Amino acid sequence: MTDVFAKVALGPLLLAQGLYTRWVTPRLPEAEGPRQGGHADANGPALRLLILGDSAAAGVGAGTQDEAMAGRLVAGLAGDFQLSWQLRAQSGLDSRQLFQLLADGPAEPFDVALVSIGVNDVTSTIAAAEWQARISRLIEFLSDRFEARHIVFLPVPPMHLFPALPQPLRWYLGLRARRFNSLLVELLDGLEHCTLLATRFQPAASLMAGDGFHPSPVLYQILADEAAQVIRQRCGR
Template identity: 60%
Template sequence: MSHIETLAKILLGPLLLMQGLYTRRITPKLPEAEGERQGVAGSGDALRLLIVGDSAAAGVGASTQDEALSGRLVSRLAADYQVSWKLLARSGLDSQALLALLEQHAPEPFDVVLLSIGVNDVTSTLALDQWLARQQRLMTLLCDKFAVKQIVLSPLPPMHLFPALPQPLRWYLGYRARRFNAHLADLAQRVDQCTMLTIRLAPEAGLMASDGFHPGPQIYGQWADDAAEVIDRRFRISRQ
């Protein structure tokens, strides 16, 4: 734990805890996006895509999967590939729960996985080194059990800008999210199969979901554009 984080917990601990409980109580619980969670789309070279993660991967903030991350990403990739895709995501998942979900799932081969996980780790008391160890376990599991050749990591969102969070909780979670991101980027650089997206999904007014915490359809579109570009570039190189 960093000195800043330790000091914040000592000085602000009770306040941060109260604000966290209050925010959880008053924030509207939005449903996951409705629609199919697997399918085949497009024509061209075969591309097997797995999308895994938490509420953002599950499309909370969009009414249908077509407007959410999975639908937007499949739509982009289907312009050039025959995409066989599957979505494994659930609201509330942290890294440990996602590991458990993937461990229970039958082995199935995919070329690419898009990973969206970490917000529920940041909002917990999980230490950075424990989180990184879980990210490494996720990567190993995806490569070994699902034969994944390319892992695309989504950065944690800029939580210091989330309108749903009061200060100083917003500052504290934003600080943790930035630290987690910096170390995740270092990890991604050391793992050949990994690419970390660089898009800054800034929560601009009107683009967030009504809970002030999740992306809206336009942000999901930007996220999908960035991911599709990375997937396409890496996939073409791997086929040469």
């Protein structure tokens, strides 16, 4: 069953479950702390890092940025690079809104961009093919305006395993998430300067925040460790 057919067949139930889930799910804040900084005490090469995207990039599920994706990744790279970094992220962003956030902000050169986007597209009505086209435009924008030499994407998470979602909404969103990931793999496969993290995880209670929807600091560490490994390989360390 495709997601389009499922939406037609189960539309009223999915809509009701979506509204109910939004109503009862706790709304966690973005992680507190600085969104830019530098570490120049290492002996390695200079590295300009941009972290961007949705609530996962903004650190929802962690108390501070040190415990979130940005802080974990910066800590993992600081010993190998003369690092300068910046976080541009906002909870609730979809791919169109992320593009606009970047377009409205200053254009600065970065060596590496780490992107977390897709969950809010999955929960919207956008077609998977249109999402793929938006990501293609985002890659071009990051490469041209921000001079990003390497772009690393977090995969769309396995939403069919999110404990906060009831069935069949969980199944339906998981179906869409897998479809979005397939198109992301297809898009990035021919782009040498782009990498999709291969992280595969089961959203057990220890890995998820209290809302059952966002990563916990434990999961942020897992994602950051893999991203740091990819960046070291890409940037020669």
